[in-house]
Amino acid sequence: MADVIEKKRNKYVYVNDKKGYLFLKRVIDILGSIVGLILFLPISVLISIAIKIEDPKGKILFCQERVGINNKTFKMYKFRSMVSNAEELLKDISELNEMDGPVFKIKEDPRITKVGKFIRKTSLDEIPQFFNILKGDMTLVGPRPPLVCEVDNYGDYEMQRLTVKPGLTCYWQIGGRNSIDFKKWVELDLKYIEERNIFVDIKIIFKTFFVLFGDENAS
Template identity: 50%
Template structure:
């Protein structure tokens, strides 16, 4: 009985700590994404003009992704590929360079010239600040997968959907291009175990550094 009495306050303390973390994390997401959208509005305009003038196609690209608790949402990006990229993907599946429930090509022929530039500096991801502001995503967390990818997930892989997906995370600031799918899952689970406001802040700073000085392996 004494052990139960000693354990219960500890469980409550941990629960309250997690609740506090989620509250301040959401508050930080709203404030930082809102500020980011305002301060970067000039960059949004420049990128939109460059993409539009390049081939006349849509400026933004949206895609259904899977978030926390397997909830689906519409994720936004600046378009970095040709307009029929999704149809061409089926023809390129045999050239997938990564094992597991994910598609990756180092030199994807669908990427446009302007797309290569904005991808190098991760500028194509900036519209996801809107996803963060409305609550679909967080600034830091596992990347949201496609529904078709989730269909191939093991029970262990599904653990990465326990938290809200993010614009950046541990995987993105370490070995984004070279990591296998299983390594990505491992990094996501490490983040979920260690997550805290301090840890999130460190990952955000590392992300900003990579955007300014891109890592060749990222």
């Protein structure tokens, strides 16, 4: 059984990069992100005000370097959900990591603010990524964009996650999120890369609405 699993992990996935599919995917990305920005504009204003009230010194948006398609880096946007010096405090809590592999995640991260806890629980902190989608750095559906330090620890198998644009949602988002270990996370991403088409993308987008808001695995 172990030999079968290892053989699977050494397998190189097929990437659906047909021009027709990519064109339709981009159209859906543009329309979807515009609708998303308009739809969430009122709540985005409220979130911005709440973030500033709780921590006036910090910025409303959190900008972080992430790795996208073909190992190219870009600036990813989120509503700030942590204290303003969160990056500096990371080294002090690194031993609390609850995820295996080159990923840092803990459910009760002490750096998360009260507002941050709410917007993470409801995934509202991801709203600014619609701008990343409009810019073309991201897509609505695709593997979540990893940090540069995480990619530094990738092997050839994991690097296949970077053969497509990173996305706002994917199988990992609707399948358990933080309850899924890193190996399973990569398997789900590669499963999507092999299976992706317009119908799969639309199915994942619809499932995301029902799963993310109030998902007990979100943090």
